[in-house]
Amino acid sequence: MDTLTASRWDDEYRNQRYANEPPLPFVDRILETLRADDSAGQGTGLYVGRGNGRNYLPLIDAGLELFGLDVSPEAIKQLLQRRPTLPAQRLLCDDFREFKSPLPRFDYLVAIQVFQHGADADVAAYCERAAALLRPGGLLFLRVNSVSTQIYHAHTVVDRNAWGGLTVRYDDGPKSGLLVHFFSDVELRERLTPAFVPVTDVREDVTVRAAPKTGSWAQWEAIWKRR
Numbered sequence: 001m002d003t004l005t006a007s008r009w010d011d012e013y014r015n016q017r018y019a020n021e022p023p024l025p026f027v028d029r030i031l032e033t034l035r036a037d038d039s040a041g042q043g044t045g046l047y048v049g050r051g052n053g054r055n056y057l058p059l060i061d062a063g064l065e066l067f068g069l070d071v072s073p074e075a076i077k078q079l080l081q082r083r084p085t086l087p088a089q090r091l092l093c094d095d096f097r098e099f100k101s102p103l104p105r106f107d108y109l110v111a112i113q114v115f116q117h118g119a120d121a122d123v124a125a126y127c128e129r130a131a132a133l134l135r136p137g138g139l140l141f142l143r144v145n146s147v148s149t150q151i152y153h154a155h156t157v158v159d160r161n162a163w164g165g166l167t168v169r170y171d172d173g174p175k176s177g178l179l180v181h182f183f184s185d186v187e188l189r190e191r192l193t194p195a196f197v198p199v200t201d202v203r204e205d206v207t208v209r210a211a212p213k214t215g216s217w218a219q220w221e222a223i224w225k226r227r
Contacts, residue, residue: 043107
């Protein structure tokens, strides 16, 4: 497991990150899609980067059969404090790239702001593992950083790829020392097309930061189906 990433996120959750924030609107799109596809919606899913539950719990409350995976022990602790009736065997603490899956294949996979953690090689590993864990016809719900983000904290660009994506190492802020990737639209399609077909158009969600911070943060949202 990436211990630095786990440590940084433990700190974030102890500082009440996401504690009082509503779920992302993307959650509604996930539910709408699964309700329209019984073969996936009535199956079992995996939520990667489940955190302390702001997006995970609404999916559980909607009746989904959903495992939750996260690198942060603190996130699991807080989630069980919020919802002690959750079955502990469904809450996994490990790195998605190397964890031992409880099932050979899932019917759908949710990854919100997770496949961006690490360098270019890590991003490739995330995409390959997602393809390996989804059955043919299984759905991938993906939200990741866009290169149009105006990066706020001090950082150093450590790599750029041929598709226009880039990786930075944060030199300041809550992610100090961590590598974080930012995707281009072309990159997202090139990485996923070998194993997936798009269900919806790729959509860019742009959020203007609240003062005193400046600039904006952008995320790609997309739904793909395993070939």
